[in-house]
Amino acid sequence: MIARLTADVPRRSLLLLAALLLIFLLLPIFVGDYLLTVLILILFFSYAGLAWNIMMGFAGQLSLGHALYVGLGAYTAAALYVHFGISPWLGLLAAVLIAALAGAFLGFLAFRFRIGGVYFAILTIAVAEFARVGFDHLSWTSGSAGLFLPVAQYAHNDLWHLRGHPVMFYYLLLVAIVLAIIASRLLLQSRIGYFWLAIREDEEAARSAGIDTFHYKMLAVVISAGMTAFAGVIFAFYYNNLFPEQVFNISQSILIILGPIIGGVGTLFGPLLGAFLLEFVAEGLRTLLEWLNIDLPGSNQIFFGLVLLLVVIAMPEGVWPWLARRLGLSERKR
Amino acid sequence: MQLDIYLNVAVGGILTGLVYGLMALGLSVIFGVVRVVNFAHGEMMTMAMYAAVTLFAAFHLDPLVMMIPIAVVMFALGYLLQVGLINSFITRPEHSQFLLLIAVAIIIVNALLIAFGPDAQNVQVAYAFDSFQVGPLIVDATKVYAAVAAIVVAAALFAFFRYTAVGTAIRACADNYTGALVVGLDVHRLYALTFGLGCACVGAAGCMLLLLFDVTPAVGPAYTLLAFVIVITGGMGSMPGALLGGMLVGFTEAISGLLFTPSAKSMFAFAILVVMLLFRPQGIMGKRTT
Numbered sequence: 153m154i155a156r157l158t159a160d161v162p163r164r165s166l167l168l169l170a171a172l173l174l175i176f177l178l179l180p181i182f183v184g185d186y187l188l189t190v191l192i193l194i195l196f197f198s199y200a201g202l203a204w205n206i207m208m209g210f211a212g213q214l215s216l217g218h219a220l221y222v223g224l225g226a227y228t229a230a231a232l233y234v235h236f237g238i239s240p241w242l243g244l245l246a247a248v249l250i251a252a253l254a255g256a257f258l259g260f261l262a263f264r265f266r267i268g269g270v271y272f273a274i275l276t277i278a279v280a281e282f283a284r285v286g287f288d289h290l291s292w293t294s295g296s297a298g299l300f301l302p303v304a305q306y307a308h309n310d311l312w313h314l315r316g317h318p319v320m321f322y323y324l325l326l327v328a329i330v331l332a333i334i335a336s337r338l339l340l341q342s343r344i345g346y347f348w349l350a351i352r353e354d355e356e357a358a359r360s361a362g363i364d365t366f367h368y369k370m371l372a373v374v375i376s377a378g379m380t381a382f383a384g385v386i387f388a389f390y391y392n393n394l395f396p397e398q399v400f401n402i403s404q405s406i407l408i409i410l411g412p413i414i415g416g417v418g419t420l421f422g423p424l425l426g427a428f429l430l431e432f433v434a435e436g437l438r439t440l441l442e443w444l445n446i447d448l449p450g451s452n453q454i455f456f457g458l459v460l461l462l463v464v465i466a467m468p469e470g471v472w473p474w475l476a477r478r479l480g481l482s483e484r485k486r
Numbered sequence: 487m488q489l490d491i492y493l494n495v496a497v498g499g500i501l502t503g504l505v506y507g508l509m510a511l512g513l514s515v516i517f518g519v520v521r522v523v524n525f526a527h528g529e530m531m532t533m534a535m536y537a538a539v540t541l542f543a544a545f546h547l548d549p550l551v552m553m554i555p556i557a558v559v560m561f562a563l564g565y566l567l568q569v570g571l572i573n574s575f576i577t578r579p580e581h582s583q584f585l586l587l588i589a590v591a592i593i594i595v596n597a598l599l600i601a602f603g604p605d606a607q608n609v610q611v612a613y614a615f616d617s618f619q620v621g622p623l624i625v626d627a628t629k630v631y632a633a634v635a636a637i638v639v640a641a642a643l644f645a646f647f648r649y650t651a652v653g654t655a656i657r658a659c660a661d662n663y664t665g666a667l668v669v670g671l672d673v674h675r676l677y678a679l680t681f682g683l684g685c686a687c688v689g690a691a692g693c694m695l696l697l698l699f700d701v702t703p704a705v706g707p708a709y710t711l712l713a714f715v716i717v718i719t720g721g722m723g724s725m726p727g728a729l730l731g732g733m734l735v736g737f738t739e740a741i742s743g744l745l746f747t748p749s750a751k752s753m754f755a756f757a758i759l760v761v762m763l764l765f766r767p768q769g770i771m772g773k774r775t776t
Contacts, residue, residue: 214581261760265767269580270523274714275763281711282756289750402707406588413585449604450596450703457592464585465571468578 157337165481176326180319188318192390194431195325196383201411201423202332203379208409209418210336210345211372212352214273217280219404221251221377224283225384226399230301231293233313233389240314240385247381254279255377259370268355277402284400293394301392314389321390328382333420339375340420348372352418380408410456414463416470425472433459490622495744496737497625501633503736505694507729508636509709510716511643512687518723519660519680522572525587528709529594530685534560534692535701536602542609549609550635553693557639557686564685568678576677591706598703606700614697632694639690643683644725656680660723688713708752715759721772730770734758 158166180188200222207213228250229243258279262272288296309316339345347368350358359365388394398404415426437455441448467474509531516524524530537556538549567590575583616627647653659666659676666673699705712735720731735755742754762769 208581214584216584261763265763267763267767270517270584271718271763271767273581273584274523274711274718275759277711278715278756278759282753282760285750285753285756289747406592417581448600450599453596454593454600457589457596460585460592461589464582464589468582 156341157334159341162481168479168481173330180322185318188322190431190435192318192322192325194427195322195329196386196390197407197411197427197431198424199325199329199332199386200380200383200408201415201427202329202336203376203383204408205412205417205419205423206336206339206379207372207376209412209422210340210352211348211369212355213369213372214269215276215373215376215405216273216402216409217276217278217405218376218380218408219400219402220254220276220280220283221380222384222387222404222408223280223287223394223396223399224251224254225381226388226394227287227293227299227384228381229385230299230388230394234299234301235292239312240389241312244382244385247385248378251381251384252374252378254283255373256370259373263366263369277405280400280402280405284396287396287400296396298393298395300394301389303392314385318390321386325386328386329424332379333424335379336420344368344371410460412470414459414471416472419470419472419476421476422470422472425475426470429471430456430459492741492744493622494624495740497623498629499737499740500733501625501629501736502698502740503733504633504636504729505691505698505732506712506716506736507720507732508640509688509691509695510713510720510732511640511725511728512684512691513713514717514720514723514725514728515643515687516681516684517717519656520568520572520576520677522576522583522681523587523714524681524684525584525710526591526594526706527684527688527713528711529591529598529706530560530564531688531692531695531709532598532701532703532706533563533594534689535696536598536607537689538693538696539607539609539701542611548611549693549696550631553635553690556693557690560689561682561686563682565678565682567685568681569674572681573674573677591710595703595706598706602703604702604704606702608700609696611697628697632697635694636691639687640725640729643687646683647725652676652679712752712755715755717769719758719762719769721769724769724771727769727771734770 179191183191200218203221204215204218207215225244225247228247229240232238232243232246233240258276262268262275267275287293293299309320311320314320339348347358347363350361350363351365351368355365384399387399410430411427412423413426414422414429415424416422434452434455437452441451463470509527513524513527516522534556537559538552541547541552541556542549571586571590572583575586611628613627613631618625618627618630647657655666655671656676656679658669659671659673659680663673666676716731716735717728718731719734720727720729735758738754738758739751743751
């Protein structure tokens with residue numbers, strides 16, 4: 153499997169990759185608490201971006217409602233834990249199942265009639281919004297008042313119940329990202345991946361070549377949704393509180409997609425790079441505004457908007473393909 | 487007695503729905519011609535609503551009168567947006583166009599937040615509490631005026647597309663982009679005109695809606711989504727469909743607000759969308775293409 157993973161990857165890339173992984177493994181030793189929370193945020197959005205990338209980057213189906221799967225995952229695992237004391241790892245199974253079912257429902261609804269592009273994207277927002285309003289009124293999860301998890305004791309890290317120090321979440325997310333990148337690469341090298349790319353490039357042609365596009369698009373949604381559910385579980389147990397207004401919000405969906413778009417849709421490292429750049433510049437801006445003593449709610453968001461605008465206009469392929477060319481590691485655009 | 491309540495709520499919902507319909511009409515016209523989904527639609531309406539709030543607070547000008555200058559300004563904004571940004575995106579992939587307009591939407595929402603603060607604002611016109619009584623029906627005057635204004639604007643737009651040379655040219659662009667280029671139409675200018683008209687529509691709708699609802703900077707996305715639901719329900723690209731869809735959504739929201747709880751009303755609008763996509767994906771007035 154390792155041979156397959158590293159096939160036609162230049163040696164330089166492998167070395168850089170190993171160095172990068174080492175840096176990430178050691179980073180928590182050197183950074184303070186504040187920087188650690190920033191890093192966790194970056195890793196969270198990197199992972200969610202990787203999951204989203206499978207649907208949009210590989211299969212070409214634009215989802216603008218990935219907050220749906222984050223929210224479903226978060227609420228499933230948290231509610232099972234709060235009500236029955238079920239470990240989040242068992243809860244994760246239920247969370248993945250529910251998120252995948254939601255994805256399957258959405259995909260079935262859309263792909264059955266070959267609803268694509270615009271309509272599909274709008275449907276994803278609508279279903280996410282539906283869930284947001286629904287959870288606002290669901291008393292089992294305390295509705296809009298929010299669901300709270302018993303606050304963690306930092307004395308020791310309880311991995312089985314996901315109670316512990318932020319560092320634990322950092323490493324969990326790091327492992328998840330590594331697995332997600334490996335899974336993405338294996339998928340891309342498989343029959344499924346080639347079919348996805350064919351669908352992304354020209355659905356009609358893919359159909360006439362005999363690809364069961366309905367089946368493969370469904371597969372993309374279900375895999376992406378299931379993967380995103382894990383991000384939700386981490387979200388719930390890291391923050392210890394959940395509000396429908398927050399997890400299911402459309403701005404959450406947009407934050408998830410900003411990373412891969414800035415980094416490069418359809419690439420393996422774009423989501424990571426994008427999440428990094430975005431958070432890095434946002435932190436910089438926050439510091440600058442604080443230093444200038446300007447307190448404008450919304451200025452950060454305007455900035456996100458402007459960055460998005462600039463990237464879409466000037467670098468429609470994202471930063472990673474450009475950077476990879478510069479570094480001479482051109483990951484073949486797939 | 488019981489039935490009266492339902493009837494009153496239903497009529498109120500349908501009247502509100504006509505204004506929704508006009509808002510969605512703007513989106514439908516833009517999508518039908520330019521083939522770009524205006525993801526900043528609700529946000530543009532919020533801009534118009536704030537313009538009307540400001541004019542009302544400063545000079546006590548009625549939003550229904552200010553609707554005309556505001557629509558003109560919105561037309562200019564839309565025209566410039568199309569010329570400056572969107573025209574160069576027409577041949578780009580769909581998700582690129584989406585993201586461009588999402589970026590515009592994010593910027594508008596937060597600029598409004600900075601300019602006006604997060605609190606809800608509204609206008610108190612002199613006729614805010616007037617009502618008309620027809621038999622057992624008691625209808626708010628504001629809703630009647632707003633609905634009449636919506637019908638007038640929609641009719642004007644309809645006439646423009648049907649009977650003027652420019653309107654015909656725009657329809658030609660919508661039908662066949664290459665054909666329109668071949669016969670020498672200035673497609674980019676016509677696109678800009680169309681985008682401007684769509685924005686003027688939503689600007690006017692914003693002024694009317696201000697009589698019925700409060701405005702906060704954050705309401706934009708919800709209205710954008712509502713406009714989508716209406717357009718898909720009514721049938722993409724169909725002008726009467728948008729108005730019909732608007733009435734259906736307004737009616738559903740009002741009745742479900744009465745039967746369940748008003749805060750859950752938008753769930754039912756989405757439910758309509760899902761049911762529609764399941765059973766009639768082309769919309770009420772749409773033609774089946776596949």
